[in-house]
Structure formats: C-alpha cells, structure tokens
Amino acid sequence: MSIQEIQNEIVEEFSLFDDWMQRYEYMIELGKSLPLIEDQYKIDENIIKGCQSRVWVHAKLENDKVVFTADSDAIITKGIIAILIRVFSHQHPRDILDANTDFIDEIGLKEHLSPTRANGLVSMIKQLKMYAIAYQTQLK
C-alpha cells in the first residue's frame, strides 16, 4: 500500500471513535503492535531528542525500502511512533520524503503536532525523514 492509502486507512479507523478516550485507547492498542527495535540498537545514539519519554528508532534499507523499528518507555508515545511506522515503514525513501503528515490532524491528535509538545511527535517525523534522506542519497 502507498503511504497515502495507509494514511487513509488509519483516518478511517479513527473515525469510528467519537471521544478522545476511545481514540487514545486505540492508540495504546496500536502501540502493542509496534515492530520492536532489536536490543542491540536500543542505545543512546538512537534516542530521538525532544521527547519527554525515551524513543529509540532504528532504520535499515531492504530492497530499496526503508524498514523502521522502534520502542519507547511510555505507552502513548509507543502508540504514536507505531502509527508513524505503520505509515512510513517499507516505503521508498523518496516517497517518505514527499509524504505530508496532515492525517495526524484528522485522527484527532492535532495537539501532538505542536513543535513544543513534550512528546516530540514532530521530532519523530523529522528523524524518520532524516533516515529517508540518508538512504535516498545512498540510492542515487
């Protein structure tokens, strides 16, 4: 599926909920399906700065697609990174770089998009795109 298709799918899933509690419960649920980072990569260098909780992200290139794994010590943060990884993992670096993240707003997590928000959603997106830039350069 393309990034856009996955985003649409997520927006549709979240549209089933009519209050914040259900949305957060679902997000917590999604966190449980996060492709977990291997222990050897769970190191300080892979921590995303700007998050109040710790978030580790690792990326590798497989058949010209970027594959992300991650973990966090906070449950909600884990849910957020799980959503991002579901959108961006197994995609071509070029597509990751081109993608916008408006869907975050649509699924009712707009407040997390503020750059000053302590959970660092913006830092997470930036980090995922940084990996994409690095791999894009490699592919050229």
Next chain:
Amino acid sequence: MGLNIEKIRADFPILNRKVNGQALAYFDNAATSQTPRQVIDSIVHYYESINANIHRGVHALSQEATDAYEAAREKVRKHFNALQSHEIIFTSGTTHSINLVASGFASLLQKGDEIIVSALEHHSNIVPWQMLCEKTGAVLKVIPMTLSGELDMEKYTQLLSSKTKVVFVNHVSNALGTINPIESIIAQAHKIGAAVLIDGAQAAPHIKADLQALDVDFYTVSAHKICGPTGVGILYGKEEWLQKLPPYQGGGEMIAEVTFEKTTYADLPHKFEAGTPNICGGIAFGTALDYMNQIGFDEIAAYENELLTYATTKLIEIDGLKIYGESAQKTAVISFNVGNIHPYDIGTLLDKMGIAVRTGHHCAQPIMDFYQIPGTIRASFSFYNTFEEIDRLVEGVKKAVMMLS
C-alpha cells in the same frame, strides 16, 4: 478564619476556562501560579496611564512610573522584612538573580575554595555554580539527600570547612516540595564565615520569609510563582555583600559617571539594574504581594496544608501509587508515579480531562537519578484549588491507570 475560596476563585479569570472541553483544574502552580484580576488590572493600568521610562525623566509620567516602581520595591522589602529597600534588586527572576550572584563571586573566589549546593536543587541552581567552579578552580560539594527527600544535615555539617565560601540551598525543593531547614544551614555556614544564598522561588507562594530573622546573605524570588507576572523577580542581598560584588551587566542606569577612561558605578540598587527594567512587571509584583497579604499567608498555608493532606490520603489509596518526597515539612506539592507507568502517559491523559499537572524531571535530574526514575507526575496546589478539583485529579489518575494497564 478560613478562606472564602469561591470569592478568591472569582479573582482568577483563567480558572473559568475550559481545556479539552473540560473545566480546567490547574495543579501546575509550582511552575507558574495564576494571575488574579487585581494584578492584571495593575498591568493594564500601567500601560494605560503611567507608561514611561523611569529614574531619569523630568516629566510627570516618568515621575509617576518611577514612584510606582520604587513603591513596589518598598512593598517587597516590607513583605520579606529586609532592612533597606536598596537591598532589593529587581531582576528578571530567580535564574537571573542566581547568575548575578554566581558571576559576582568569580572575582571573590580562589582555586581550591569550596561551594556547597544541595542534592535537591533545580538545574538553574546547579549550572551557574558549575560554571563558576570552571572559571575559578573552586570545587563544588553536594549535600546528599535521604530517601524521604530531605537533606542529610549531618553530612552538611561535615562538608563545612574553612574552605567553604558559599552555601547555596533552595528554601523549598521544586521537585518534591521539601522545606529545607535553612535556619540551621545559614547559622552553621556563618560560623565558618561562608556566605549563604537561599533560593526562595518555591517557598515564596507559601511561606513569608523574614530575611532579617533568617540573617541570610542572599535570597531570590520569582514573581510569577506568587501570583505576579512572568519575567520579573528579585535578588535580596545584604548591603555589605552587594557592595562587594561587581556589577553583572553594563549599561544605562547602573552608572554614576562615564568617561572613556573610567566609569564609576551607581549606588545600590541601580548598580545591578542596568538598562530599562521590567517596570510594569515590578509594579505588578508589588500588587501581587498586596493581594496575597490581604488573603494572609497563615490562612493560605493552613488551607494548602488541608489540600495537601486530603490529596495525599486520597492518592495513596490508588494501587501502586508511590509518592516521592515524604518529609513532614513540605509545601503543597505531591510528586508521584503509579507502578511502572511513565509519568508522561498519565500526564497526557490527565490533560485530556482538563487537569494540568507537570510531568518529567522538573529540571532536577539529580533527584530523579537518585530515585532511579525517569521523572514524576507533580501536582502542586495553590490556595485557589478546591477539594472537588482534587477529587477530579484522583479519579483522573485512576482512569488513566486503567487505560494504561
């Protein structure tokens, strides 16, 4: 006599607002207190009626603004019972005040001198002294803390020596709420001739410090923690110490005479108030003190203690909830975690319920390292909080824990 909470709450417009569709329950008072109408009015009045630069104008507005600013300084002096109003330096807040003193001591310290700080400090109380040590070759010593979140006073006594030149401790810990035994800290330091700086940022909203009785050398306060505006605070210094310290910043206002060969500095307090100060902020700070005093600090402390006891009793009923900082002497602050749940998770869900708490390390990483936790949830109470709001907090935490378990 008890407080009329309903009447008090009516003074705070922000308490009426909704957050995430819910009535706001504000428990982040240790970070910033809310602002009563009286203080907001004084800010508006300043800009509508007397806005002008102070201390040098010949015109009426400048004179009125100067009078109001100096009257505020006098209010601060009186509130904290300082001996002289020129011992009150207006600053941008506690961080500025501490940096002013720490940087001044650079010219007074020698290699091998010792500075004592406490393990309960805010980063703003650690970093300026580390920088000072780097500059002078002085050595930083730390008073350790105990599991209950109190200072180990025996160790403090042992740390003091003829090498000790400055002792720096906060009056109340921002992360845990512990009220430190500053009387004893000051007395012991003075016996060996060391200067003592007490950071009163967290104490000021709850405790009216008597600076002369404490005999403290320096004391700092931020207005925004005590119902005043942000960006203004004070440094109190005994005259003899303020005379010894060199000016912190150069600029207008702080000079007596300037030639290209030599500048002579102005008298206190202007020596430390270079440039145009936060005039409006200083005046509004005075109004905030008036407001708090009208309610009465004894009454405020008594009510906040009731809130603290009530919240503590209710919160510890929650399975797995652990409170950090269990000193018998503490202000209305509860720092806690539930099981292994990350404080950020609970804080985020509380926010969705309209409940404002602080989560994280509270700029006091050494304390969190001591307890080996990433941070805590901190609920800090003020005299405008209610028992009903605490019930909401307790229910909110329960709900969050349920969602996260």
